[in-house]
Amino acid sequence: xxxxxxxxxxxxxxxxxxxxxxxxxxxxxxxxxxxxxxxxxxxxxxxxxxxxxxxxxxxxxxxxxxxxxxxxxxxxxxxxxxxxxxxxxxxxxxxxxxxxxxxxxxxxxxxxxxx
Numbered sequence: 001x002x003x004x005x006x007x008x009x010x011x012x013x014x015x016x017x018x019x020x021x022x023x024x025x026x027x028x029x030x031x032x033x034x035x036x037x038x039x040x041x042x043x044x045x046x047x048x049x050x051x052x053x054x055x056x057x058x059x060x061x062x063x064x065x066x067x068x069x070x071x072x073x074x075x076x077x078x079x080x081x082x083x084x085x086x087x088x089x090x091x092x093x094x095x096x097x098x099x100x101x102x103x104x105x106x107x108x109x110x111x112x113x114x115x
Contacts, residue, residue, distance in 0.1 A: 003028070018053030019099060021046075040112040046071065051099025057090050062112045064088040064098065069106030072099050 008026050016023045024045040031039050039060065044052075046069075054074060064073075066086045073082045074097040075090070082088060088108070090096040092115050100106040 016052045017055045017097070019051035019097065021050030023050055023052060036114070038111060038113045040110055042110050043067070044108050044110050046098065046100035046106045046108075048100055048103055048105070052097055054095055054097040056095040057092060057112075059092060059115045060112050061092055061115070062090045062096070062110060064108040064110050067107045067109055069100060069104050070102050071106050071108065072101050074098070 005026075008028055011025045011027070013023045013025060015021070024047075026043040026045070028041045028043070034041060040062075044064075046052075051072075064087070066082050066084050066088070068084065070084075071082050073080050073088050074095075075088070076094050076096065088096070088098070098108070
């Protein structure tokens with residue numbers, strides 16, 4: 001199977017988890033296609049000034065790979081600037097947030113795996 005980019009559903013989320021601005025989420029696959037082992041595999045685009053607010057993952061793990069631009073990643077209260085190719089991991093029971101403080105859009109591929 002090949003799923004073309006234009007076939008992937010896109011959702012806009014305002015102030016996602018208390019973050020600023022509008023976040024664009026392009027789902028690569030559905031939850032059902034993850035066989036109940038995950039709940040998200042998607043591209044997340046953060047325009048300048050946008051972000052996802054701090055939240056805790058319980059019973060799951062989230063992994064980001066930065067694919068465009070730079071992001072500020074809050075890793076359990078410690079902020080780190082992350083660039084293309086960096087892998088960001090939020091384990092079960094941990095908290096994180098992410099935001100774009102740059103002048104150009106930033107993107108991450110996100111995978112949420114269930115415990």
